[in-house]
Amino acid sequence: NAGVTQTPKFQVLKTGQSMTLQCAQDMNHEYMSWYRQDPGMGLRLIHYSVGAGITDQGEVPNGYNVSRSTTEDFPLRLLSAAPSQTSVYFCASRRDTEAFFGQGTRLTVV
């Protein structure tokens, strides 16, 4: 039982490049979400999904897209990376109210 797996762990992008952060969970949780962590800002919700085929915006959705074609996977896409998207990204899945987090992806946009 791997829990929540995020890939890659580290990534450097140039401004304007696109990429997808991968997130997979093996706990059969319906609810998944993406957060970004920035100094002094805590964890801010980017997008979330309450089940396959259903996604919704969080607190800071601009510049990010998501899709949920299966229960297990919830990828986060950056279509045109900007320096303001330099951050640590966490994926989480939930059983009821307790969320389980991945190890994070540290993204730097130069």
Next chain:
Amino acid sequence: DQQVKQNSPSLSVQEGRISILNCDYTNSMFDYFLWYKKYPAEGPTFLISISSIKDKNEDGRFTVFLNKSAKHLSLHIVPSQPGDSAVYFCAASAYNQGGKLIFGQGTELSVKP
């Protein structure tokens, strides 16, 4: 608008003493509250939670208190241990608002031997 606020960025406590971490919220629809602990280079891990129908929940050295009228909750750690040194996040959710989990800014706790 920050719905969940942790106004103390850091807290330093002596080993064996009590650590008290505070959290305030503005959304009266929040009905479930959680505390998470985060070590560097790791994801947050669940610590303890409380439903809005309770005012206290205890789990070993950790106790969470909820004051709904003041929209305030606190996490007490007794006795504090050096291994408790981490960043602590308060989080809240509202069932009838999609159940989104909203986090505060975090408080970095340092427990000194």
